[in-house]
Structure formats: structure tokens, C-alpha cells
Amino acid sequence: MKYPLDHPFSLSLEEVATLVQTNVNKGIPQNEAAKRSKSYGLNIYKTQKQKSLWFILLLQFRSPIVYLLVLGATVSLYFKDLLETIAILVVIVINALIGFFMEVQARSSMKTLKKMDIILAKVIRDGKTKSVPSEQLVPGDLVPLEAGDIIPADGRLVEVHRLQCDESSLTGESLPSEKNTVALTEDTVVGDQKNMAFKGTSVLSGNGKMVITGIAAHTQLGTITALVENSTDTATPLDKKLNRLSRKLIWITLAMTAIFAATGFIQGKQILIIIETSIALAVAAIPEGLPIVSTVALSFGMLLMARRNAIVKKLSAVETLGSTGVILTDKTGTLTENKIYADTLAFPEESIKVNIENNSLNFPDDVINVSAENFEKLLLTGILCNNAIITTDEMSGGEKKFSGDPVEVALLQIAVAGGLDTDALIKQYVRIGEIPFSSEIMMMGTLHQTSSGYFAAAKGTVERLLEKCSKVQSGTLIKTLDDESRIAILSKSEKMATTGLRVLAFAYRSDNTLDDHNYLNDMVYIGMAGFLDPPRTHIKGAIFTCRNAGIKVVMITGDHPQTALNIAREVGLIDEDNKNVITGRELPTSDSLTKEWKERILATAVFARASPKQKLEIADVFQKAGSIVAMTGDGVNDAPALKKADVGIAMGIRGTQVAKETASIVLKDDSFTSIAEAVAHGREIFQNIQKFVVYLMSCNLSEIFIVTILGIITPAATLLPLQILFLNMVTDIFPALALGLGTGDKTVMQKPPRDPAKEIITNKGWMVIALYSVTMTSAVIIAVVYCKEVIHSNNSVCNNVAFITLTFAQLFHVFNMSSKGSAFFNNEITRNKFVWVAVFICSGLTLMVFAIPGIRLVLGLSVLSLKLWVTAIAAGMLPLVVIQAFKVIPRKTNQLCH
Numbered sequence: 001m002k003y004p005l006d007h008p009f010s011l012s013l014e015e016v017a018t019l020v021q022t023n024v025n026k027g028i029p030q031n032e033a034a035k036r037s038k039s040y041g042l043n044i045y046k047t048q049k050q051k052s053l054w055f056i057l058l059l060q061f062r063s064p065i066v067y068l069l070v071l072g073a074t075v076s077l078y079f080k081d082l083l084e085t086i087a088i089l090v091v092i093v094i095n096a097l098i099g100f101f102m103e104v105q106a107r108s109s110m111k112t113l114k115k116m117d118i119i120l121a122k123v124i125r126d127g128k129t130k131s132v133p134s135e136q137l138v139p140g141d142l143v144p145l146e147a148g149d150i151i152p153a154d155g156r157l158v159e160v161h162r163l164q165c166d167e168s169s170l171t172g173e174s175l176p177s178e179k180n181t182v183a184l185t186e187d188t189v190v191g192d193q194k195n196m197a198f199k200g201t202s203v204l205s206g207n208g209k210m211v212i213t214g215i216a217a218h219t220q221l222g223t224i225t226a227l228v229e230n231s232t233d234t235a236t237p238l239d240k241k242l243n244r245l246s247r248k249l250i251w252i253t254l255a256m257t258a259i260f261a262a263t264g265f266i267q268g269k270q271i272l273i274i275i276e277t278s279i280a281l282a283v284a285a286i287p288e289g290l291p292i293v294s295t296v297a298l299s300f301g302m303l304l305m306a307r308r309n310a311i312v313k314k315l316s317a318v319e320t321l322g323s324t325g326v327i328l329t330d331k332t333g334t335l336t337e338n339k340i341y342a343d344t345l346a347f348p349e350e351s352i353k354v355n356i357e358n359n360s361l362n363f364p365d366d367v368i369n370v371s372a373e374n375f376e377k378l379l380l381t382g383i384l385c386n387n388a389i390i391t392t393d394e395m396s397g398g399e400k401k402f403s404g405d406p407v408e409v410a411l412l413q414i415a416v417a418g419g420l421d422t423d424a425l426i427k428q429y430v431r432i433g434e435i436p437f438s439s440e441i442m443m444m445g446t447l448h449q450t451s452s453g454y455f456a457a458a459k460g461t462v463e464r465l466l467e468k469c470s471k472v473q474s475g476t477l478i479k480t481l482d483d484e485s486r487i488a489i490l491s492k493s494e495k496m497a498t499t500g501l502r503v504l505a506f507a508y509r510s511d512n513t514l515d516d517h518n519y520l521n522d523m524v525y526i527g528m529a530g531f532l533d534p535p536r537t538h539i540k541g542a543i544f545t546c547r548n549a550g551i552k553v554v555m556i557t558g559d560h561p562q563t564a565l566n567i568a569r570e571v572g573l574i575d576e577d578n579k580n581v582i583t584g585r586e587l588p589t590s591d592s593l594t595k596e597w598k599e600r601i602l603a604t605a606v607f608a609r610a611s612p613k614q615k616l617e618i619a620d621v622f623q624k625a626g627s628i629v630a631m632t633g634d635g636v637n638d639a640p641a642l643k644k645a646d647v648g649i650a651m652g653i654r655g656t657q658v659a660k661e662t663a664s665i666v667l668k669d670d671s672f673t674s675i676a677e678a679v680a681h682g683r684e685i686f687q688n689i690q691k692f693v694v695y696l697m698s699c700n701l702s703e704i705f706i707v708t709i710l711g712i713i714t715p716a717a718t719l720l721p722l723q724i725l726f727l728n729m730v731t732d733i734f735p736a737l738a739l740g741l742g743t744g745d746k747t748v749m750q751k752p753p754r755d756p757a758k759e760i761i762t763n764k765g766w767m768v769i770a771l772y773s774v775t776m777t778s779a780v781i782i783a784v785v786y787c788k789e790v791i792h793s794n795n796s797v798c799n800n801v802a803f804i805t806l807t808f809a810q811l812f813h814v815f816n817m818s819s820k821g822s823a824f825f826n827n828e829i830t831r832n833k834f835v836w837v838a839v840f841i842c843s844g845l846t847l848m849v850f851a852i853p854g855i856r857l858v859l860g861l862s863v864l865s866l867k868l869w870v871t872a873i874a875a876g877m878l879p880l881v882v883i884q885a886f887k888v889i890p891r892k893t894n895q896l897c898h
Contacts, residue, residue, distance in 0.1 A: 060096035158208075244759060385444055583607075804868075
């Protein structure tokens with residue numbers, strides 16, 4: 001047999017059956033299916049390879065700061081300082097375990113969301129229908145299709161009976177696809193391949209049979225999945241910035257160590273002292289707490305997101321979402337409900353808005369009286385020319401359930417709400433003929449027999465149906481349909497279409513001369529109905545929040561341009577007078593994008609008839625323009641762009657498995673509103689990251705200054721490596737963690753996105769860090785000089801005083817992290833309960849190391865007098881007093897401190 005088939009939609013049924021060696025009535029034998037399964041493999045599309053647990057653990061060690069810590073541990077081990085080596089290794093392991101735990105938890109959460117692609121599928125083999133695991137289907141299998149089925153593979157339709165499929169997850173088109181068995185030309189696009197059924201789509205109504213022509217990678221689903229696999233992951237902006245900051249710290253460390261070593265050699269100091277102090281400098285420069293605090297801060301944000309119905313699969317995606325400048329969103333199922341509702345009924349006399357409340361229609365009396373005859377006839381036609389089904393659910397008190405084509409369901413809902421007995425009318429008007437809807441005739445007709453004769457009902461596009469009409473009903477009168485009336489009807493339908501409605505016209509014929517062949521002629525025009533796929537509730541407010549925050553929201557859909565524009569206006573994506581839309585046909589390929597085209601893409605908010613590949617290319621244009629891009633979607637067609645974007649956000653309810661696997665964030669409630677909340681939370685997290693980075697850097701820089709200065713003026717009193725490591729792991733980390741868990745500035749969504757090119761610490765930020773560091777260094781030097789010159793303490797006591805002074809200077813320093821313009825006693829820092837807990841814990845741990853002899857000995861500490869404690873703590877408060885004094889001084893000094 002030949003497999004895979006080239007363009008099976010262009011082949012006749014006989015050609016397909018011959019090429020795949022199957023019988024279109026009995027299927028293939030079971031033993032042949034087993035042979036083909038061995039030859040062609042299982043019907044499973046290639047999912048993204050899961051990282052092993054060991055690989056996830058190893059990834060936690062991939063950081064320049066971790067590399068520097070490992071180097072420090074190696075040097076300490078070389079000099080046989082086992083305690084320092086163990087302490088540094090403990091820091092590395094703790095950070096790795098936190099990151100490992102959070103990523104594993106995210107993966108576990110994703111497993112609960114995943115659904116099996118297809119569990120069981122019906123297949124006809126040896127002429128018998130049986131159920132088999134979907135992955136065991138093979139090319140040539142004959143598969144029966146019924147309403148509600150998920151299609152398990154790509155197949156050429158060989159038999160259809162009013163078959164309609166929902167292909168919105170594949171093509172982005174919300175309206176159902178009417179299926180037939182007619183061969184097509186080779187250049188027919190996927191959305192117009194009406195004689196094919198595609199893996200992952202669903203059967204809405206009708207039934208049929210298909211011969212499988214493609215499984216696994218040889219399906220449309222497999223083709224799109226390959227696009228996802230070929231897209232490369234990129235490091236997030238936060239990862240890049242932290243890595244650049246780490247590299248900068250490495251160079252600072254090397255420079256300061258070289259300066260100190262050179263100074264020591266010039267002064268003739270002992271090599272051992274120079275080496276020990278250089279190690280102390282290296283330890284002081286390394287912000288051991290940075291990877292831990294950033295991991296915990298992002299993890300905390302991840303847990304909060306989970307409470308807000310979002311599963312974050314990668315920690316840094318939380319912060320990256322906060323820096324987003326562009327959100328690319330699908331329309332169907334994301335901005336809209338993916339449900340069809342009747343919005344307007346238009347009769348020759350007037351148009352009426354459909355209003356269903358409590359399962360009944362509500363119209364003003366003067367309106368419904370004018371169009372009563374047309375209204376009743378339109379509902380009757382809508383009931384008869386209809387293949388949707390109404391069932392009664394006895395378990396829910398007789399509630400009516402509708403199934404079938406969404407448009408036909410909407411017509412039945414209007415009829416039921418209008419008080420018509422649909423069952424009685426269907427029995428009264430016995431259907432004896434049907435002309436199914438097709439893309440050729442663009443209409444559907446049914447023929448019925450009644451006790452008084454024949455009745456024909458029809459619905460279709462306005463242009464085509466008017467060609468079949470010679471009369472028009474106006475109230476109780478039936479008049480000739482002249483050219484003036486035709487023009488008026490067409491004009492009204494065009495106006496409805498410009499509002500984004502899908503318009504269908506209705507007509508009937510009632511006499512005794514009808515037959516099975518010509519009943520769609522000489523008909524009476526009744527009116528039109530406009531159908532709408534409505535926007536989601538609260539979507540407009542969420543988009544307004546994003547736009548107010550300087551975020552550009554862009555719709556990319558496979559739907560009709562006019563429909564896309566209308567939805568965009570309704571949800572507030574564009575202004576009412578904006579008609580700018582780019583279609584997929586207009587878009588040049590990525591290789592031929594000119595500067596003018598790129599500028600046009602960047603200025604457009606609505607893209608229609610876009611293919612999956614074009615979605616990816618549009619995301620690439622925005623990224624290359626310097627924007628952080630978030631992509632939302634739920635369909636298979638969204639997956640490539642979800643992976644290409646800086647943050648991919650998939651819908652958890654309607655989302656396909658491919659979309660959820662690809663995205664870095666999955667929304668459990670499918671709500672765009674949750675995206676706006678997540679962006680706000682991401683911005684708060686970045687503010688917190690900036691705060692604790694400034695805090696940690698100023699603390700570590702002050703340690704570098706202190707070690708360098710004391711190493712020059714009084715080497716024996718300088719801080720020891722283990723003392724610095726204790727400070728970095730205790731008095732640095734706990735306050736920094738508290739800053740990372742803060743609530744942040746609540747006005748974040750009233751400001752534009754930050755420039756993604758800017759580092760976490762700007763030049764101005766480094767000036768602030770330098771100022772903070774100098775004040776803390778000065779406090780320690782003052783305390784040491786006072787003890788040495790005034791109290792006449794020995795070098796060991798001066799070392800202890802320096803340790804205590806720096807400890808409390810760093811603890812009090814956390815209160816300097818309040819935002820600009822905030823009050824000292826009432827700000828986001830003083831309101832943060834974690835800050836107070838951190839200060840008390842660190843104070844207690846500091847007292848504890850002095851109280852426990854063993855730890856005191858290891859850290860080189862001794863019992864001090866009350867006078868020395870008071871001196872050290874008082875000196876430790878100096879940085880807080882000085883910085884707060886600077887904050888109340890206006891003009892340049894005020895600006896510098898912020």
C-alpha cells in the first residue's frame with residue numbers, strides 16, 4: 001500500500017481505497033491491522049520530551065553564582081578549612097532543592113490537567129464494529145463517526161449524513177464545518193477540505209465513515225506539533241539579568257581581591273594573611289542568598305498564582321509575565337465563548353433584537369405585532385430546516401438539552417423560548433426530502449408533507465437564497481419580490497455583517513405542486529437572523545486594565561476579518577472607528593518582510609485568517625522589536641506561538657493537550673481576567689526582586705569595603721570568612737526573603753511596562769547601593785575605631801564588635817527599602833509581617849551564636865560586655881538614621897536615595 005498519501009482530499013473514493021488497500025464497507029482484516037501497526041507505528045503524536053528528575057536537579061546548579069560558590073568551596077577545601085567548605089556546600093544544596101521541589105510540583109500539577117489524547121476509538125474491521133485503543137489505529141482502517149466523537153486520526157470521508165465537525169481548535173474557525181465526499185483540487189487549504197476529518201477535532205452532528213489516511217506525525221495535528229518541536233526555548237529576561245548581574249559580581253570580586261593582594265604585598269604582609277583575607281573578600285562578594293531568595297520569591301508567586309486558578313510550570317515565567325509589553329491572544333474560546341447565539345431577527349419591516357429571559361422571548365408589543373406573521377413563519381422554518389436535537393433531562397426536572405450544529409441549536413432555542421411545541425410541529429410536518437447545506441449551493445432545504453399539502457423550508461446565505469425567491473412576506477401580505485426590495489434586503493444584511501454577525505436568510509413555499517427536485521424555487525422570503533459568538537464576561541475590563549498598564553493586546557485569529565474587527569471593538573481591543581486588520585493572505589513570508597511591513601504589523605491589533613506558522617512569525621516580529629511577548633491560546637493552532645513567546649499561556653478547560661504542554665502557564669478557569677491579575681502580580685514580584693537585590697548587593701558591597709579597609713588598617717580585626725558566610729546566610733537571607741514575599745506597590749497596573757533592556761539594577765540603582773554600602777561601612781569602621789582607640793579593646797574584641805555592628809546595620813537596613821514618598825512608620829515594609837519576623841529571628845540567632853560555646857568558638861566570637869553590645873548596636877542603627885535623614889532632604893539627595 002502507499003502511505004502516506006499525497007493530498008488524499010484530491011483523490012476519488014475509489015483511488016483512496018485502492019492506494020491504502022481497504023474496503024470502504026468492511027474495513028481491513030484484524031491480522032492486516034496488526035501488520036500495519038508494526039510497519040507504521042502507533043497513532044500517537046510526538047509529545048514534548050519530559051525532563052528527567054535528575055536533569056531537573058542538575059539544572060538547578062546552572063548559575064554563575066553557583067559556579068563561584070563551588071570555586072569558593074574548592075579554595076576553602078584546599079586550605080583545609082572544612083567548616084567553611086561544608087557551609088558553602090550547604091548553601092548550594094538548599095538553593096538547588098528549593099528550585100527542584102517547585103519545578104517538580106509544577107510538573108505534578110500539569111499531570112492532573114492532562115487528558116488522554118484518545119482512549120478508545122470505534123473501528124470497522126472484518127465488517128464488524130469494535131472499540132480499540134486509539135493508538136492502535138492504522139492507515140486504511142474504516143472508522144465510523146457519530147455526534148460527540150473525537151476524531152482519532154486524519155481520514156478521507158467515504159460516507160456522510162449531515163455530518164458537521166468542530167474544527168475550531170485546528171483552524172480557529174468557530175462555525176462548524178459541513179462535510180461531504182466530493183474530491184477537491186490539490187491547492188485546497190485545510191479549512192476548506194470538506195471531505196476530510198482531522199485528528200483532535202470533534203463531530204457536532206450527523207454521522208459518517210472515514211478511511212484513515214494519516215496517523216501520528218502524518219496528521220495535521222502532527223504537522224503543527226512538529227512546528228512546536230522545532231521552536232527553540234529561550235532564556236527568560238529574569239534569567240538573563242540575574243546571570244549578567246552574577247558575572248558583574250565575579251569581576252568586582254576579582255578586582256577587589258587583586259587590589260587587596262597587591263596592597264598586601266607592597267605592605268609586606270604575610271602570604272597567609274593575604275590569602276585568608278582574599279578568601280574573605282571572595283565570600284563577602286558572593287551574594288549566597290541571591291539564588292535562594294529569588295527562587296523562593298518566584299515560588300511564592302507561583303503558589304499565589306495557583307490559588308488564582310493558574311498553574312505555573314516554570315518559576316521565572318511569573319516575573320516574565322510581569323514585564324510583558326505585548327499579549328497576543330486568540331479569539332475563539334479565549335476572547336469569545338465559542339458558542340453561537342441568535343442576536344438579531346431582521347424582517348422587511350424592521351429588525352428585532354433577540355432577548356431570551358427565563359426561557360421566554362421578550363419583545364415590545366408594538367414591535368412583535370408588526371412582524372408577527374413573519375416571526376412565526378421564520379421560527380417554523382427554523383424548526384423544520386434543522387437537524388439539531390432536543391432531549392429532556394428527567395434527572396434535572398425536565399430541563400431541555402440541545403445538541404447539534406450551534407446555529408441550528410440557536411434556532412431551536414428561539415422557538416422553544418417563543419412558546420412553540422417543536423415536537424408537535426415536527427410530527428405535523430413530516431420530512432420527506434432534504435438538500436443538505438454545501439459550499440456549492442450555500443443553503444439547506446427540506447421538504448415536508450402535511451395534511452393540507454406540501455411545505456418547503458430553506459435557510460442559507462442571503463445572496464443565494466434571494467436567487468431562489470420570487471415573493472416576499474410582509475406581515476399577512478405576500479408581495480412580488482422586486483429589484484428595489486432585493487436591494488433593500490441585501491443592504492440590510494451587509495449592515496448586519498459589518499457588526500460581526502453571521503447572517504442567514506429564511507424562505508418557504510407551500511402548495512401541492514412540489515416534488516423532490518425543484519422545491520427550492522419560486523420561494524417566499526421571510527427574513528434574516530444574525531448569529532453571534534459573544535465575548536466572554538468581564539473581558540472588556542481585563543483588556544482595559546492591560547491597555548491602561550501600557551500593554552498592547554493583539555488578536556490573532558483564523559476567523560473572518562469583519563468578525564474579528566467586531567469582536568475587537570466589543571471587547572475594547574480597538575476603537576470604534578478602527579478598521580485596521582491584516583489577513584493571512586496579505587502577510588508576506590518571514591523571509592520577505594520589509595521594514596514597512598514590520599512597522600505595519602507592530603501598529604496592528606487585529607490579524608484574521610492567520611495560519612499557525614503566521615502566528616509564530618507575528619510573535620517573532622514583536623520580539624525582535626524589543627517587546628516581551630505573552631501568547632494566549634487554547635488550540636493546536638496556537639502551540640507554535642505559545643512556545644515562541646516569552647510567556648505562553650494556555651487555557652486549561654478548552655485547551656488542547658498540545659497547547660497545555662507547550663505553555664509555561666496554564667489557566668484553570670480559561671479567564672483572560674486571570675491574565676491581567678497575573679501581570680499585576682508579576683510586576684509586584686519584580687519590584688520585590690529589585691528591593692531584595694538592592695538590599696543584598698548593598699550588604700555584600702559593604703562587606704567588601706569593610707574587609708578591604710580593616711585588612712589595611714587593622715588586619716587582625718577584619719571579618720573572618722565564616723563570620724561573613726554567617727551574615728550572608730542569616731542576616732542577609734531572612735530580611736531579603738521577607739522583601740521577596742511582600743505585597744508590592746498596588747499601583748503597578750497604572751504604569752507602563754518597564755524597559756526590558758534595562759538591568760535589574762540600573763546605574764542609578766548602583767549609586768543607591770554604593771550610598772547604602774558606604775553608610776554601613778562607616779558605621780562598622782566607627783565602631784571598631786571607637787573600641788580600639790577609646791575603650792582600648794584588643795583585636796579579637798574589635799573583630800566581634802565589627803561583626804555585631806554589621807549584623808544589626810544590615811537588619812535595620814531592611815527598613816530603608818520602602819518606596820519613594822512613603823512614610824517611615826507606615827509603608828509596604830513596615831506593613832510586611834515577614835519583615836518583622838525576619839528581624840526577630842535574625843536577632844535571636846545572633847544572640848544564640850554568642851550564647852552557645854561551640855558555635856561561638858567556630859565563628860571566632862567571645863563573650864562581650866554590655867557596654868560593647870550597646871556600642872555595636874548603636875553604631876548599627878547609624879545607617880538607618882542617616883538614610884532616613886537623606887530621604888527627607890529634598891531635591892537631588894532625595895532623588896539619589898530612590
